[in-house]
Amino acid sequence: MGPMSEIYDIEVHTLDGKKRTLADHRGRVMLIVNVASKCGYTPQYEGLEALHRELGPRGLAVLGFPCNQFGSQEPGTAQEIRAFCDAKYGVTFPMHAKLDVNGRDAHVLYRYLTAAKKNDLGEKDVRWNFEKFLVDREGRVVGRFESRTTPAELRARIEALLG
DSSP states (O other): OOOGGGGGGOEEEBTTSOEEEGGGGTTSEEEEEEEOSSSTTTTHHHHHHHHHHHHGGGTEEEEEEEOOOSTTOOOOOHHHHHHHIIIIIOOOSOBBOOOBOSSTTBOHHHHHHHHHOOOTTSOOSOOSTTOEEEEOTTSOEEEEEOTTSOHHHHHHHHHHHHO
16 A cells, blocks of 8 residues: 555445545544454443543544454444444444454455554454554554553553644
8 A cells, every 4th residue: 555644545434324534534543443342342442432532632533343253242233333332331432334354355444454553463464352553643553452452551652642
């Protein structure tokens, strides 16, 4: 892929089916997370929502991308995912249509993210639900964090990028 600004050209679909590009978040710090409703890490929704509410006004965009590739832990329809996120965690950050993060059908966003930043073992593939990618205000992928890294543990790093 060409220059990093191309991340803003990537097309995604919202959970309710609307077509968008990441240009909606240009100039913001993005925390992009593959999420699932039936995972041991699912309680991280709470921390992601806290970051969104507290740091969103300063320029953070938390973006959730449901994925059913790990242990079939996101089997629900878009409506079921929305209902779960609303009822259980009061999620107000942007949620997107379910997608694949690995393999032949991996969404272009995840092909972009994993090509830009390999994991700590030098691998491209996402290993599990709630892996997090941090993108700075210029659209550069500056961090990749495994599932066990909590949203709270990323706060200082995000605040540094927010300035």
